[in-house]
Amino acid sequence: DVKVTQSSRYLVKRTGEKVFLECVQDMDHENMFWYRQDPGLGLRLIYFSYDVKMKEKGDIPEGYSVSREKKERFSLILESASTNQTSMYLCASTDRGAGQPQHFGDGTRLSIL
Amino acid sequence: ILNVEQSPQSLHVQEGDSTNFTCSFPSSNFYALHWYRWETAKSPEALFVMTLNGDEKKKGRISATLNTKEGYSYLYIKGSQPEDSATYLCAPRSNTDKLIFGTGTRLQVFP
Numbered sequence: 148d149v150k151v152t153q154s155s156r157y158l159v160k161r162t163g164e165k166v167f168l169e170c171v172q173d174m175d176h177e178n179m180f181w182y183r184q185d186p187g188l189g190l191r192l193i194y195f196s197y198d199v200k201m202k203e204k205g206d207i208p209e210g211y212s213v214s215r216e217k218k219e220r221f222s223l224i225l226e227s228a229s230t231n232q233t234s235m236y237l238c239a240s241t242d243r244g245a246g247q248p249q250h251f252g253d254g255t256r257l258s259i260l
Numbered sequence: 261i262l263n264v265e266q267s268p269q270s271l272h273v274q275e276g277d278s279t280n281f282t283c284s285f286p287s288s289n290f291y292a293l294h295w296y297r298w299e300t301a302k303s304p305e306a307l308f309v310m311t312l313n314g315d316e317k318k319k320g321r322i323s324a325t326l327n328t329k330e331g332y333s334y335l336y337i338k339g340s341q342p343e344d345s346a347t348y349l350c351a352p353r354s355n356t357d358k359l360i361f362g363t364g365t366r367l368q369v370f371p
Contacts, residue, residue, distance in 0.1 A: 151303070178357050189264070189361035190304075190349070197357070205358070237303070241357065248294060248306030249359065 150174075153238050153252035161260055166225040168255050170238030176250075177243050179221035181205075181213065184235040184254075196221055197243075228259045266350055266362035273340050273369055280336045281365040283350030287331035292353040295324055295335055298364070299346040307335075307348075340369040 154169035172179065177198055182190040182205075192205030194213040202213050210232060214222045221240075225232055235256050239249040265284045273279050283293070292311045298304040308317040313328040321338045337344055347366045351359035 182361075187363065189363045190351075190359075191361075192358060195358065243357065246292065246309050246311055248296075248309050249304075250306070251296075251303040253303045 151238055151240055151250050151252040153236075153255050155255050156253060157256050157258075159258045159260060160228050162228060162230060164225075164228045166228050166257070168223040168225075168236055168238075168257070170221045170223070170240075170252055171219050172240040172250070173219065174240065174242075174250070175218065176240035177218075178241045179215065180239045180241075180249065181211075181221065181223045182237045182239065183207070184237060190237065193223065230259050233257060233259045264350065264352060264360050264362040266348075266365050268365060269363070270366040271368070273367070275341060275369055275371050277340050277369075278336065278338045279340055279367065280334050281348055281367075283333045283335070283362055285331050285333075285350075285352040285360075287328055289354045290328050290331075290352060291355050293326055293328075293333050294351040294353065294359055295333070296349040296351070297346045298349060304349060337367075340367070342369045342371050345369050
């Protein structure tokens, strides 16, 4: 079974802090994604990566950056956390190809005070 | 693909009832359609990935159909059980690897 592991289930940080959310997958998938989930909105894509050191902006990249130094690890960085970044963050990975589903981690519920 | 609509937003049914939900999406630039089930406190789980017009897929009591020409997919649950309670998400994919998620249909099945 594919395992996508996010480093924290719950995280509380303060405004202005630099925050790192880590995601590791164990299936050698090329593609990795970061989403956020807010009430009344669908999962929204923040950033994704097709390969090591590759990154592409998603639909809502403002205030975020990412790092993919190794194939199995994709990190989401909040450069200077703000209260409007309080949300549920989900990481996913997938093999390339139209028929491949995304495999999700359990999510990190991040609160910015 | 910009606009994905799922209906209804929420649904309450009795155990044993059959139910269905709709996912509507723009039919241009279609590549695949994903369905996921998201139970509370768990991660979203892939149910189906469909790519061809007229595709029908089945997994136990759950099945899905796809019409790419008119831009919709139906998800059916036969004989709903309390463990089917979850949010069901659909997400079409264009020729990139990006998915565009709908807001989901929240199903609650009462014993």
